Amino acid sequence: MSNGNFIPTSQARHMRACMVCSVVRTYTQFLQSGCPNCDAFLELTGNSDAIQDCTSQVFEGLMTVSNTSRSWVARYQRLEGYVPGVYAVQVEGILPEDAVVAAEQAGVHYIPRDGSVSEALPNEN
Numbered sequence: 001m002s003n004g005n006f007i008p009t010s011q012a013r014h015m016r017a018c019m020v021c022s023v024v025r026t027y028t029q030f031l032q033s034g035c036p037n038c039d040a041f042l043e044l045t046g047n048s049d050a051i052q053d054c055t056s057q058v059f060e061g062l063m064t065v066s067n068t069s070r071s072w073v074a075r076y077q078r079l080e081g082y083v084p085g086v087y088a089v090q091v092e093g094i095l096p097e098d099a100v101v102a103a104e105q106a107g108v109h110y111i112p113r114d115g116s117v118s119e120a121l122p123n124e125n
Contacts, residue, residue, distance in 0.1 A: 018030075018054065065082075
């Protein structure tokens with residue numbers, strides 16, 4: 001019952017997280033089918049350089065989200081609208097400027113997932 005997001009335990013050391021959406025996959029999964037949320041603009045499929053630049057092996061925490069539109073954790077982690085799967089809580093790394101521009105042009109408001117930028121809630125000053 002593999003949905004493309006399953007990571008065998010033996011492959012754990014090959015896990016990487018997308019710096020835009022924080023989905024966690026193995027290097028091979030990114031190479032074979034890209035990022036299920038961001039591939040339209042990151043173009044990771046078959047592109048090892050883009051995988052190195054736009055994903056990170058350094059991340060903290062794992063969470064499995066089965067319904068990104070109903071989960072309060074998904075809302076808190078800014079995962080609404082993304083595919084169900086395994087996501088990192090924080091992802092270290094600096095997304096290249098051209099990837100940030102591509103994300104913004106695709107309508108994705110990029111906020112680093114390393115915890116360095118805190119998003120103010122609408123009712124806070």
